[in-house]
Amino acid sequence: MSVTAAKGFSAAGIAAGIKETGNPDLALVVNNGPRRAAAGVFTSNRVKAAPVLWSEQVLKGGEVSAVILNSGGANACTGPKGFQDTHATAEKVADVLGHDAAEVAVCSTGLIGVLLPMDKLLPGVETAAAQLSEHGGEKAAIAIKTTDTVHKTSVVSKDGWTVGGMAKGAGMLAPGLATMLVVLTTDADLDSETLDKALRAATKVTFDRVDSDGCMSTNDTVLLLASGASGITPEYAEFAAAVESVCADLGRQLIGDAEGASKDIKVEVINAASEDDAVEVGRSIARNNLLKCAINGEDPNWGRVLSAIGTTRAVFEPDQLNVAINGVWVCKNGSVGDDRELVDMRYREVHIVADLAAGSETATIWTNDLTADYVHENSAYSS
Amino acid sequence: MSVTAAKGFSAAGIAAGIKETGNPDLALVVNNGPRRAAAGVFTSNRVKAAPVLWSEQVLKGGEVSAVILNSGGANACTGPKGFQDTHATAEKVADVLGHDAAEVAVCSTGLIGVLLPMDKLLPGVETAAAQLSEHGGEKAAIAIKTTDTVHKTSVVSKDGWTVGGMAKGAGMLAPGLATMLVVLTTDADLDSETLDKALRAATKVTFDRVDSDGCMSTNDTVLLLASGASGITPEYAEFAAAVESVCADLGRQLIGDAEGASKDIKVEVINAASEDDAVEVGRSIARNNLLKCAINGEDPNWGRVLSAIGTTRAVFEPDQLNVAINGVWVCKNGSVGDDRELVDMRYREVHIVADLAAGSETATIWTNDLTADYVHENSAYSS
Known part of the structure; x- marks a missing residue:
């Protein structure tokens, strides 16, 4: 389920040792094609984490072959070294998978102002790559949790094609966009412009309207990746409705798990x-x-x-x-x-x-x- | 001290029975002249309590002879009946004091959406008037408390003239202006235009910059009344500095007593x-x-x-x-x-x-x- 519900994707979630607790903290999502179209929406906070600055550039190309996500550290407000670390992470993923680093999106979540333990993260990339599986979506969703008490996934399946995804976020959900990490995947055969249009329309009425504590993160990222593996190109309206449905479901789950909330x-x-x-x-x-x-x-x-x-x-x-x-x-x-x-x-x-x-x-x-x-x-x- | 530190003012604070606890809940401040110049600044919330709508009109005349303030009920969102109650309160004060109701400002604080117990408030006006005293400032400051744990007063005395005041406010301090009730008095001999200029300049850098919980009240009112009883007309800059000093002191006291705060x-x-x-x-x-x-x-x-x-x-x-x-x-x-x-x-x-x-x-x-x-x-x- 989760990011591997749609055909053409594999994923993994492992404990790389970034979190001192030893809990899972590194997720890898890979688009196995045949196509690798992608769209992304990022925080509107002007103080952006290094992975956001990196991934914004990656998404400009309209193609994403893999997403590496870590919890246990936001890599925000970490200066030039923080950006180098993000770059090195993408290079490592590209190296291990035989892809181009310019098509590897990076997401981080956790404490601001602390450098990531690269001596643990980089070996973790190899471990995660070795565990990639078409059934790995659940483990990936678990590895991106921070103060989340449960992992969040959602799937909508239509006539031969699917949209699925995972989200993390428990506090600091706020507009502009969503203050969370979300990866959505689909096996629909669509180009990046169509994905972008559907994703922006969906986030505007879902994640952008989830406001837990009025605070806006430095790391918010919502990605939508299409493998085209179903060979089906759905009607735009139907596809957009499916994306909105998954986003609404994930948004509702985020509010339901907001830090300390009782209502x-x-x-x-x-x-x-x-x-x-x-x-x-x-x-x-x-x-x-x-x-x-x-x-x-x-x-x-x-x-x-x-x-x-x-x-x-x-x-x-x-x-x-x-x-x-x-x-x-x-x-x-x-x-x-x-x-x-x-x-x-x-x-x-x-x-x-x-x-x-x-x-x-x-x-x-x-x-x-x-x-x-x-x-x-x-x-x-x-x- | 408080609103009676400046010459030409008397005040009272009594328990009229508006609060179920039996604590003081009605304050009366009277300007005995010789002049009755006044200025006021009110909430910028578009949902304004009846006493705010009333007092805004009173202040347009530039003269205030008395201010009646109650705690135990905000008289906000109370419809036409609420406005009639404010009007009746001003008429009662005018009647008892032999003044014009159009020169009686009204302030209320407490729960929104509940009508005031006029059968207790109106007799309370008579009781308060009977207890008016040149030493009544402290009692008036106590009677306007809601969740305040202490009453707040401040006085600055210069060469022969004085600015003093009282404030209430413990939660819901926010900008736009201050989310509080404040009455300042001075015996300086100044017209309402000068008072208005000094008051707006002072609130802009004091009460407007006190933000406890981001919430804005429906009842905020800050009034400045001048009796001219000192016979002295200070330099504008010196007077404005004194008003700002009293406002800054009261604002600092409000933050220091904010609901539940530890820092x-x-x-x-x-x-x-x-x-x-x-x-x-x-x-x-x-x-x-x-x-x-x-x-x-x-x-x-x-x-x-x-x-x-x-x-x-x-x-x-x-x-x-x-x-x-x-x-x-x-x-x-x-x-x-x-x-x-x-x-x-x-x-x-x-x-x-x-x-x-x-x-x-x-x-x-x-x-x-x-x-x-x-x-x-x-x-x-x-x-």
């Missing part, structure tokens, strides 16, 4: 004047620490929702806003609505609807509650 | 291309939940600082950024700097310097750490 919150903005307005309002609600604490306490505190909406530039009139929490319209026309005691918040998923009464556009942002566990997890260890 | 964090951005850049970068750092958790754990995690800087539009080159934490330059040229083990974070105040190496402008933003206590305080009760 998954679906913020749905309706009747906005524009989609941009809907996204801006949804993000503002999703980033409101006070609301996220209230949800943690199972308190349907709609005043926090209105406060958050009020900080945006979206089109709305304060006395026309409506808010529902888990189906109860607790705020009507900007004021007290139905009895908040009616709101049942015992379950993990919480659904907030913000009705701007200003148009017909909509957007959904996923976030989670803010918990004492989140604070503990992010204060107790450097990550 | 007060001074984020100083230096060598920015513009002051706007410096403020944007400072705010981005101050709002980074991951950094705020790391500081809570006494972890000098400078990677979080760089990640935050990278999300801004400020002028900088990633490989020229420098970051110091408590005097140790842990990040130099965008990469690893001095040994992070040298950073001593045992004390409550933490000083982060972000050097953008892009110019000569600077700005300082105050924030605090993110703690499990903050989560508990904001999840355990509706506020």
Whole structure:
């Protein structure tokens, strides 16, 4: 499953010794062809990790034959030596596989500001290459975990072709794009332009709308690789829908495993004047620490929702806003609505609807509650 | 002290029964003249509480003879009835004092979306008026507390004239302006235009740069009232400096008492291309939940600082950024700097310097750490 669900791919996940715990920390995904088209979307953080700077260049060529991913170190803010290390990693993969380093994408995740232990990583590449398998997708997904409690994979199969993928990310999920590492593979026979179009369309409404803690990573990377091994070229719309479906599923899994979270919150903005307005309002609600604490306490505190909406530039009139929490319209026309005691918040998923009464556009942002566990997890260890 | 440090003012603070705890919840500040010039700055949240909508209109007249402030209820998102209640409160104050309701400012703080108990508030106005005293400033400061653990006052006295004030605010301190209630008084003989100019200049570099949790209130109000009772008209620069000094002192006290905080964090951005850049970068750092958790754990995690800087539009080159934490330059040229083990974070105040190496402008933003206590305080009760 995972990145090896689609035909034409092999993968491996091993423990190279990068993590002091001895847990798996190095994943290799190889596209065995016949074609090696690829597209990528990267963090919009201006402080980019060395592997992001490298992989952005690789993707400009539109072809990726392999992706090497390590957890246990982000290789971000590591200066020229960090970039040399990324380059050396790609060269090593190319050397072992007999490919061109310019077609090897590199992803890293972990602590910022620490150089990778290349004496462990480079031998690890050989070990991983030796273990490449058409059933290795699961192991690869496990090897990219950081504070993730579970590994994340998703697959959609259509008439003779498949899109599958793996993701890691537990904290620091935020827009611009997704603050995560994701590798998607397909055996559909498509060129890099089509992959790029489908990937950008999908991330815009999935990973870009997953906002765990408002923080944006230096390492975000989402890659889509096509082997063409199915020999089938699907209709664009059908392919794009499959990619979006896999991205949505992985995004939902990321929120479900967000650091310390006890509630998954679906913020749905309706009747906005524009989609941009809907996204801006949804993000503002999703980033409101006070609301996220209230949800943690199972308190349907709609005043926090209105406060958050009020900080945006979206089109709305304060006395026309409506808010529902888990189906109860607790705020009507900007004021007290139905009895908040009616709101049942015992379950993990919480659904907030913000009705701007200003148009017909909509957007959904996923976030989670803010918990004492989140604070503990992010204060107790450097990550 | 407090609002009665300056000559020409009386004040009172009483328990009207608005708070179920029976704690003081109603404050009255009266300007006894001879002049009643005033200026005000209000929340930039577009969802404004009824008392904000009312007081904005009052301040347009440039004269305020009294301010009535209640804790125990924000009177925000309460519809037309909420506005009627604010109006009735101002009328009651005017009636009792023999003033014009159009010169009575109203401030409220507490839970959003709940109507005030007018049957308790209106009789409370009479009780407060009966207790007005030139020594009542302290009691007034106590009556406006919500989750504040201490009341906040500050006074600057110059040659024959004084600026003093009180503030409340413990959570939800954020820019745009300050997310707090503040009343400043002076016996300097100045008109409302001068007061307005000095107040806006002061809040811009004080309350506007205090950002506890990134959330913006519906009720923020900062008022400056002048009685002229000293008979002295100070130089503008000297007066503006005194107002800024009182605002800075109160702002520092607000951060020091922020909900659940264990660290007060001074984020100083230096060598920015513009002051706007410096403020944007400072705010981005101050709002980074991951950094705020790391500081809570006494972890000098400078990677979080760089990640935050990278999300801004400020002028900088990633490989020229420098970051110091408590005097140790842990990040130099965008990469690893001095040994992070040298950073001593045992004390409550933490000083982060972000050097953008892009110019000569600077700005300082105050924030605090993110703690499990903050989560508990904001999840355990509706506020």
